[in-house]
Amino acid sequence: MAAQSFFISDRVYSDFGRPKSLGKLKLDLAGVAEREFDYLGVWHVKVLAGDRESDEVEAYTIYFPGKSYSLISDELIDKLGIEILAPGEGTWRFRDDPPNKKRKTLLRPKIRFEEILKEILSN
Numbered sequence: 001m002a003a004q005s006f007f008i009s010d011r012v013y014s015d016f017g018r019p020k021s022l023g024k025l026k027l028d029l030a031g032v033a034e035r036e037f038d039y040l041g042v043w044h045v046k047v048l049a050g051d052r053e054s055d056e057v058e059a060y061t062i063y064f065p066g067k068s069y070s071l072i073s074d075e076l077i078d079k080l081g082i083e084i085l086a087p088g089e090g091t092w093r094f095r096d097d098p099p100n101k102k103r104k105t106l107l108r109p110k111i112r113f114e115e116i117l118k119e120i121l122s123n
Helices: 010-015 074-079 113-122
Strands: 005-008 023-029 033-045 057-063 082-086 091-094
Touching: 005 033, 005 074, 057 074, 074 082
Parallel strands: 005 057
Antiparallel strands: 023 033, 033 057, 082 091
16 A cells, blocks of 8 residues: 555544554654654545545544644545645545536635744744
């Protein structure tokens, strides 16, 4: 399996009953800061989009404490058949959707440079 990974938010972690960590991972975030995460194992993941859903794929699931949104890796985006149209607008579609089909991301996190810099400097 490729490095499909799914970083889950506090809400998802809670919704799934606060699963037990299988171990601690130290990961380098974008070559800037190393953080420790909880590895939760391989989960089966799929996209539910109202009118359809993606195929189910396996992903390494990692708890990302303190985050209000979940993150998925580029590899997982590919495996789920997602095509990102305009990330700033939160629009996407499934790879096999009609060319004019646009879907909206449910939760678009607002990340400001100052917040990221503050987090990096506090570690």
